[in-house]
Amino acid sequence: MAIKGLLLLVLIALASTVARSESDDPSGIDPPSDDDDDDDTDDGVGDDDSSLGKGFRRPFGRKDFPANFIFGTASSAYQISRVKFLTWKEMSRCRDGPDGVGCGIRHAVAWPAVEMDERLDGYPSSRVNEAGIRFYNNLIDELLSKGIEPYVTLFHWDLPQVLESDYKGFLNSRIVNDFRDYADLCFRKFGDRVKYWITVNEPWSFSTLGYAHGTFPPNRCSDRSKKDEDEDGVFLDSQKGQIGITLNTDWLEPFNERSKNDQAAAYRSIDFMFGWFMEPLHSGSYPDEMVKRVGKRLPTFSASESRMLIGSFDFIGLNYYTASYAADKHCLISARPSYLTDPCVNVSRVDRYNQGGNKPRDVIRRNYHRDHLKNLSLAIKRDDANVKGYFVWSFLDNFEWVEGYRVRFGIIYVNYEDGSLERLSKNSSNWFKKFLK
Numbered sequence: 104m105a106i107k108g109l110l111l112l113v114l115i116a117l118a119s120t121v122a123r124s125e126s127d128d129p130s131g132i133d134p135p136s137d138d139d140d141d142d143d144t145d146d147g148v149g150d151d152d153s154s155l156g157k158g159f160r161r162p163f164g165r166k167d168f169p170a171n172f173i174f175g176t177a178s179s180a181y182q183i184s185r186v187k188f189l190t191w192k193e194m195s196r197c198r199d200g201p202d203g204v205g206c207g208i209r210h211a212v213a214w215p216a217v218e219m220d221e222r223l224d225g226y227p228s229s230r231v232n233e234a235g236i237r238f239y240n241n242l243i244d245e246l247l248s249k250g251i252e253p254y255v256t257l258f259h260w261d262l263p264q265v266l267e268s269d270y271k272g273f274l275n276s277r278i279v280n281d282f283r284d285y286a287d288l289c290f291r292k293f294g295d296r297v298k299y300w301i302t303v304n305e306p307w308s309f310s311t312l313g314y315a316h317g318t319f320p321p322n323r324c325s326d327r328s329k330k331d332e333d334e335d336g337v338f339l340d341s342q343k344g345q346i347g348i349t350l351n352t353d354w355l356e357p358f359n360e361r362s363k364n365d366q367a368a369a370y371r372s373i374d375f376m377f378g379w380f381m382e383p384l385h386s387g388s389y390p391d392e393m394v395k396r397v398g399k400r401l402p403t404f405s406a407s408e409s410r411m412l413i414g415s416f417d418f419i420g421l422n423y424y425t426a427s428y429a430a431d432k433h434c435l436i437s438a439r440p441s442y443l444t445d446p447c448v449n450v451s452r453v454d455r456y457n458q459g460g461n462k463p464r465d466v467i468r469r470n471y472h473r474d475h476l477k478n479l480s481l482a483i484k485r486d487d488a489n490v491k492g493y494f495v496w497s498f499l500d501n502f503e504w505v506e507g508y509r510v511r512f513g514i515i516y517v518n519y520e521d522g523s524l525e526r527l528s529k530n531s532s533n534w535f536k537k538f539l540k
């Protein structure tokens with residue numbers, strides 16, 4: 104039931120992503136920044152910041168979090184297929200210490216790697232790719248042997264081409280049964296060892312960038328999807344696994360903090376990004392602002408679909424990148440209705456991230472994780488925030504979609520320049536090693 108309910112969100116969401124935007128680059132990525140002025144001489148834990156008040160151990164580290172809190176990194180199948188996957192010494196802290204350290208890695212199974220495309224009697228079909236199954240079995244076994252818990256994403260945007268060619272993939276409700284069969288295959292082959300499953304990574308990104316802006320595959324700008332009644336999902340209860348979904352959102356602040364219109368615009372933007380997918384899982388319907396502004400173009404859930412959606416998750420993953428400013432704007436009556444124009448908000452992003460250039464330096468990233476984890480620790484202690492783990496994006500420098508290899512988000516540096524794919528620890532990786540001691 105959980106698989107079908109969570110996938111239903113993505114299928115229906117595509118119905119409202121229906122026009123090309125004439126706005127700025129949707130990736131929100133600024134040109135590389137020069138970080139030569141940052142101090143990278145010390146990769147220590149950084150426990151000298153008293154501004155966060157009392158309550159931290161000295162030095163600040165792993166023990167400032169609950170004993171069962173999971174620390175890990177993340178990757179996706181398509182984005183690292185060009186580099187060797189893991190170096191175990193870089194994650195060796197997972198088994199160090201008298202109590203050990205809860206460690207995990209979020210990685211994706213490539214759907215096309217485990218099911219081979221083919222057509223039978225003119226219809227798309229698939230057969231199991233035993234080589235792909237063997238690869239993931241070996242990967243999972245090796246992770247577990249090093250004390251690393253696998254958190255497996257079923258869909259990180261790499262759809263078998265035969266499904267896209269035959270019926271336009273996620274624009275057709277036939278995808279539900281195909282995805283169910285694929286998920287069932289993964290459960291049967293890997294579920295005896297994998298206990299944490301993520302159905303879809305960032306449905307907002309997949310929907311808007313792939314079907315509204317048209318900048319990501321499948322590069323569509325004006326298609327609508329049609330939904331139909333869902334069927335009961337399948338999950339192997341005997342494996343005692345958990346299923347969730349990974350959503351993403353920015354945090355929005357009003358451009359003018361004194362303007363009530365801008366305050367409302369900030370909340371509205373979050374509704375159109377995070378609430379679009381989270382609210383149906385909570386209440387079985389879309390956020391009120393979306394219903395009011397999108398009107399009849401917004402698909403509706405049947406009563407059975409709403410029941411299926413409510414609470415259809417064991418956990419929620421949240422990817423977040425930056426904060427933005429939201430300013431209210433008048434809706435243009437002449438504008439072509441689409442997801443890109445419905446919110447009637449101007450969003451301004453100010454991103455600063457650590458490129459590091461062609462060298463393993465990322466001081467800004469190191470400082471970000473240090474300061475952010477201090478605040479996360481405070482949120483858990485003071486506000487009882489129900490946060491169970493923190494996964495860094497990303498483990499390795501990787502292929503960042505339309506940006507290619509121009510940007511480097513990894514805590515491990517990969518040498519692309521001479522073809523060696525040599526990997527070196529960055530400042531952020533060295534910091535994490537000390538933090539986890």
